[in-house]
């Protein structure tokens with residue numbers, strides 16, 4: 001058996017297993033959520049914040065975060081924006097199509113460490129996709145956290161994802177949800193401006209808060225700096241970093257930034273480690 005093989009299956013660490021597209025939902029013009037189910041072998045259930053390598057046969061393989069789990073049958077949900085060849089192939093896959101999957105990989109949001117804290121979830125654009133499992137886990141274990149606050153930023157109202165779910169969460173008495181957009185028509189009744197503007201209104205005790213943040217890198221930098229200024233300990237600000245990947249298991253060095261491998265030491269890093277990594281140029 002090759003080194004690093006899975007003892008129970010004999011499968012090598014780079015060998016994908018077959019999943020079938022069970023459902024697809026068009027979130028935005030360029031963004032689709034697919035739900036995929038194992039054909040024979042079922043991969044280990046991922047932790048919120050982890051990612052899988054998805055293989056579009058004949059096109060290529062890319063890292064995509066988990067945006068949800070199914071009903072306990074090993075289904076996985078991935079929310080994908082079409083930006084190039086592989087994402088386009090995945091976004092246009094039809095129900096019944098086969099996809100190769102390996103994973104789950106990486107360090108996730110690790111909400112266990114936030115037990116007893118206020119939990120602040122800050123999403124920008126597509127960043128809500130990898131944060132959705134964190135939100136669902138927090139809701140399923142609501143008693144473990146103090147205040148639960150979700151701040152969402154998007155380009156405009158038409159770019160908001162998971163709108164029905166956001167509405168449901170907004171209607172709950174035990175969560176605070178605020179949404180802002182960069183630009184809006186006069187009919188928009190919500191906030192306008194960047195998501196960092198919402199930080200000062202977040203009803204949390206900043207000194208006892210864990211924040212999980214995902215979005216464009218510049219947005220994460222401003223949010224993290226804003227939270228640190230308000231007294232959130234840098235080790236309790238956790239951000240997910242996107243870098244090009246090949247192997248996803250710490251072998252190829254493609255995602256290496258200084259001493260860290262984003263695929264295996266991340267993609268979620270605390271701000272005190274990530275601040276330096278953001279300054280390292282990608283290979």
Ligand SMILES: Cc1cc2nc3c(=O)[nH]c(=O)nc-3n(C[C@H](O)[C@H](O)[C@H](O)COP(=O)(O)OP(=O)(O)OC[C@H]3O[C@@H](n4cnc5c(N)ncnc54)[C@H](O)[C@@H]3O)c2cc1C
Nearest residue numbers: 062063064065079080081083084085086087242243244267
């Ligand atoms: C850990 C991790 C999780 C991710 N999760 C998601 C997700 O949930 N949903 C999603 O839609 N995408 C996600 N991505 C990004 C996704 O992997 C890239 O969009 C994809 O690799 C692009 O491949 P492509 O062949 O479609 O396009 P390519 O032709 O490879 O690239 C198209 C354009 O996107 C840029 N690009 C490629 N890869 C990245 C990247 N990693 N970060 C930023 N820009 C990139 C390229 O520079 C180019 O401009 C994630 C990336 C990482 C590392």
Ligand code: FES
Nearest residue numbers: 246248252253263
């Ligand atoms: S992708 Fe190969 S080392 Fe991270």
